[in-house]
Amino acid sequence: MTDSAAPASDVLVRFSGVRKTYDGETLVVKDLNLDIHRGEFLTLLGPSGSGKTTSLMMLAGFEVPTDGEIELAGRSIRNVPPHQRGIGMVFQNYALFPHMTIEENVAFPLMVRGMDRGARSAKAREALSMVKLEDLWRRRPGQLSGGQQQRVALARALVFEPQLVLMDEPLGALDKQLREHMQIEIKHLHQSLGVTVVYVTHDQTEALTMSDRIAVFDDGVIRQLDTPHGLYEEPQNAFVADFIGENNMLAGTVEEMLENGLCRVALADGRHVTARAVNVTAAGQPTRLSMRPEKVHVEDYGPQHVNRLIGTVKETIYHGDHTRLRLAVAGNPEFTVKMRFRPNRPRPEVGERVAVAFAAEDCRALDAPAEDES
Amino acid sequence: MSEQNHPLKARLRRAERMRQVKAFGLIAPLLGFLLISFVVPIASMMMRAVHDTELSSVWPEVTAAIPSWRDRKALPDEAVFAALAHDIKASHKDRTLSTAARRLNYDLRNGRSLVFSTARALPETAERWTDAVIAANGRWADPETWGAVYRASGPVTGFFLLAALDRNRTATGRIVVAPPDEALFLDVLKRTFVVGLAVTLICLALGYPVAYLLATLPPDRGNLLMILVLLPFWTSLLVRTAAWVVVLQEHGLVNNALIWLGIIEKPMRLIYNQVGVYVAMTHILLPFMILPLYSVMKAIPPTYVRAARSLGAAPATAFLRIYVPQTLPGIGAGGILVFIMAIGYYITPALVGGAGDQLISYFIAYYTSSSVNWGLASALGAVLLAATMILYAVYNRLVGAGGIKLG
Numbered sequence: 117m118t119d120s121a122a123p124a125s126d127v128l129v130r131f132s133g134v135r136k137t138y139d140g141e142t143l144v145v146k147d148l149n150l151d152i153h154r155g156e157f158l159t160l161l162g163p164s165g166s167g168k169t170t171s172l173m174m175l176a177g178f179e180v181p182t183d184g185e186i187e188l189a190g191r192s193i194r195n196v197p198p199h200q201r202g203i204g205m206v207f208q209n210y211a212l213f214p215h216m217t218i219e220e221n222v223a224f225p226l227m228v229r230g231m232d233r234g235a236r237s238a239k240a241r242e243a244l245s246m247v248k249l250e251d252l253w254r255r256r257p258g259q260l261s262g263g264q265q266q267r268v269a270l271a272r273a274l275v276f277e278p279q280l281v282l283m284d285e286p287l288g289a290l291d292k293q294l295r296e297h298m299q300i301e302i303k304h305l306h307q308s309l310g311v312t313v314v315y316v317t318h319d320q321t322e323a324l325t326m327s328d329r330i331a332v333f334d335d336g337v338i339r340q341l342d343t344p345h346g347l348y349e350e351p352q353n354a355f356v357a358d359f360i361g362e363n364n365m366l367a368g369t370v371e372e373m374l375e376n377g378l379c380r381v382a383l384a385d386g387r388h389v390t391a392r393a394v395n396v397t398a399a400g401q402p403t404r405l406s407m408r409p410e411k412v413h414v415e416d417y418g419p420q421h422v423n424r425l426i427g428t429v430k431e432t433i434y435h436g437d438h439t440r441l442r443l444a445v446a447g448n449p450e451f452t453v454k455m456r457f458r459p460n461r462p463r464p465e466v467g468e469r470v471a472v473a474f475a476a477e478d479c480r481a482l483d484a485p486a487e488d489e490s
Numbered sequence: 491m492s493e494q495n496h497p498l499k500a501r502l503r504r505a506e507r508m509r510q511v512k513a514f515g516l517i518a519p520l521l522g523f524l525l526i527s528f529v530v531p532i533a534s535m536m537m538r539a540v541h542d543t544e545l546s547s548v549w550p551e552v553t554a555a556i557p558s559w560r561d562r563k564a565l566p567d568e569a570v571f572a573a574l575a576h577d578i579k580a581s582h583k584d585r586t587l588s589t590a591a592r593r594l595n596y597d598l599r600n601g602r603s604l605v606f607s608t609a610r611a612l613p614e615t616a617e618r619w620t621d622a623v624i625a626a627n628g629r630w631a632d633p634e635t636w637g638a639v640y641r642a643s644g645p646v647t648g649f650f651l652l653a654a655l656d657r658n659r660t661a662t663g664r665i666v667v668a669p670p671d672e673a674l675f676l677d678v679l680k681r682t683f684v685v686g687l688a689v690t691l692i693c694l695a696l697g698y699p700v701a702y703l704l705a706t707l708p709p710d711r712g713n714l715l716m717i718l719v720l721l722p723f724w725t726s727l728l729v730r731t732a733a734w735v736v737v738l739q740e741h742g743l744v745n746n747a748l749i750w751l752g753i754i755e756k757p758m759r760l761i762y763n764q765v766g767v768y769v770a771m772t773h774i775l776l777p778f779m780i781l782p783l784y785s786v787m788k789a790i791p792p793t794y795v796r797a798a799r800s801l802g803a804a805p806a807t808a809f810l811r812i813y814v815p816q817t818l819p820g821i822g823a824g825g826i827l828v829f830i831m832a833i834g835y836y837i838t839p840a841l842v843g844g845a846g847d848q849l850i851s852y853f854i855a856y857y858t859s860s861s862v863n864w865g866l867a868s869a870l871g872a873v874l875l876a877a878t879m880i881l882y883a884v885y886n887r888l889v890g891a892g893g894i895k896l897g
Contacts, residue, residue: 176796176800177799177800178796178799178800197799197804197805198796198799198800199799199800199801199802199803199804199805199808200802201800202802203800204800204801205796205797205800205801207793207796207797209791209793211791211793211794211796211797213794213797213798213812213816214816215815215816215818224798224801224803224811225801225802228798228801228802228803228804228807228811229802272801273800273801276801276802282800
């Protein structure tokens with residue numbers, strides 16, 4: 117949404133028409149066009165096998181694009197070997213060299229660049245203090261915890277001041293608490309150093325927390341490239357709506373296109389809903405409606421919630437500040453609603469029929485699943 | 491509480507003991523086998539290297555009397571001469587003289603003829619045995635002759651160990667270097683270690699790239715190549731060595747091919763010399779280098795080299811600074827394995843080497859079976875064992891025992 121408007125000098129990496137196949141039959145990456153801006157934190161998000169890691173490896177130089185061009189700072193890097201690209205990289209399993217001390221590990225990029233011993237030692241210590249590990253310089257990687265090892269890997273990728281740092285699921289091996297802590301730490305490092313980061317993950321929470329922009333990959337193509345807010349609030353297609361956060365999907369058919377970008381959709385049970393037309397263009401098209409659980413109201417709605425349906429309560433789960441209701445609505449038995457806690461408000465009983473309401477703006481008419489109805 | 495605790499503890503102990511007994515039962519057969527077939531023979535061989543009762547078993551009187559000989563620069567006194575004369579006559583009668591003669595012959599030049607001529611010339615009785623014995627053979631007037639008897643009197647002797655290191659003791663107990671025409675074993679020992687080291691280095695140079703290929707190939711092709719590496723194990727060592735004779739002999743495959751190609755005019759000498767020994771031993775020992783290297787390389791994820799490349803290391807730098815150091819445990823294990831096997835090699839050098847290419851095992855076998863000098867054979871074995879252990883200790887200090895990884 118925002119990338120095409122940026123001036124060309126601001127673009128650090130440009131993928132144009134990049135395709136990649138390993139076996140000559142199936143394309144792992146199909147026609148990738150992507151501009152990465154200087155200083156931004158861009159995440160490639162997608163399920164495994166969606167082509168995000170392959171794209172990262174092509175940028176790092178470990179895979180060769182079958183077709184198309186990758187430019188780094190305006191120059192094609194087709195014939196530049198990995199060690200001359202000046203790109204720092206952090207791997208999922210850290211890849212710290214086990215036979216070297218922490219300091220030697222961090223100083224390695226400086227050593228291969230011919231910096232003398234004293235200078236590179238000082239610089240390595242400086243980088244280690246940046247990740248708050250200056251006291252552990254003498255240890256070996258095996259003596260460090262997973263989180264510490266990952267910070268060393270970060271320091272090592274940043275110590276030679278690359279213009280671009282790639283991270284391939286760097287937090288995948290850490291437990292949840294440490295992972296959340298490291299997300300914030302990496303984000304702070306990115307902000308204070310101003311370095312460009314391309315980050316690969318399959319964890320959408322991680323992507324939403326850290327990124328300036330997220331490219332959602334599926335089956336070798338980018339389904340949507342947007343800010344975290346844009347992806348969550350305005351998913352452009354059913355895949356993104358389903359992949360990012362929780363979503364309720366209802367199948368239907370467009371009956372009529374209305375003004376102000378709205379449309380009228382007939383559901384499977386014959387009821388009608390007014391929705392924002394996102395990628396439907398004409399009456400008669402099949403569509404999928406998408407609603408966030410927190411945007412749907414049960415028995416507690418105002419005049420703006422123009423869409424009203426009837427649901428049967430299947431399950432209620434108490435979460436303290438809210439209660440999750442699982443309802444059967446218009447043929448979807450997994451329709452989820454987040455009901456905010458209110459004093460003196462009775463919880464619906466299982467089996468009860470309740471009214472479900474939502475605004476037209478909060479209901480997005482997206483593409484219907486094509487051939488793959490899985 | 492305590493009444494209840496005690497039976498609980500006792501039960502625990504009994505349960506633990508049962509487990510230990512079971513575990514011991516599982517390893518007991520192997521332990522027994524190792525004890526009988528490995529530890530006991532080695533220990534008894536080591537004993538033989540320093541244990542010497544050959545002379546005292548046939549000449550009991552003189553070996554008992556000779557410790558009274560104090561001034562080694564002079565002759566022993568009459569009692570010792572008398573004991574010698576008595577022993578010689580007794581053993582001559584019992585036909586055990588040759589045992590004594592053989593033992594003295596290890597230490598004395600022409601010791602054998604000395605003993606027999608003395609026995610023949612010795613009178614039945616004598617006024618003074620000192621004169622009679624010296625009259626029978628004048629060499630008894632030399633204290634060095636008596637020194638040999640003294641050194642052979644047992645039961646513990648350093649004679650064989652010294653001999654294995656080309657050293658002698660004089661009558662007065664000084665250790666001297668053997669004369670050059672008798673010195674042999676230090677050269678053999680040196681040759682053994684040089685050949686062992688060279689074969690190890692050749693195996694490393696040839697095996698490292700193969701192991702690298704094996705570890706980086708996709709599994710299906712890797713397995714095929716692995717079978718090729720292991721193929722030699724399916725043939726007997728003797729057959730493989732004999733095959734090298736066929737390949738390398740004067741009119742063998744290599745020479746004929748080279749002549750046919752016009753590279754050489756006359757056949758080269760490729761066998762019954764060092765070339766043959768190196769070629770055959772390297773071929774036989776190569777898998778022992780490749781396998782430990784392969785197992786170590788297989789465990790090194792490719793991300794290390796990738797990380798090094800992304801951090802700015804050229805391919806050669808990444809390989810030498812990141813990959814090779816991580817394969818050191820494999821190099822150490824393969825190297826130690828090949829080296830220790832190489833210095834113990836016997837049959838291959840015996841078949842494809844020349845007279846001057848025999849390793850120490852050949853001499854151990856020779857003294858064990860041909861000349862029945864078990865003392866010297868054991869002493870050579872002990873020297874080989876000691877040298878190996880010293881080298882291993884040095885290696886251990888440099889690399890550390892944790893630096894060895896066999897699988």
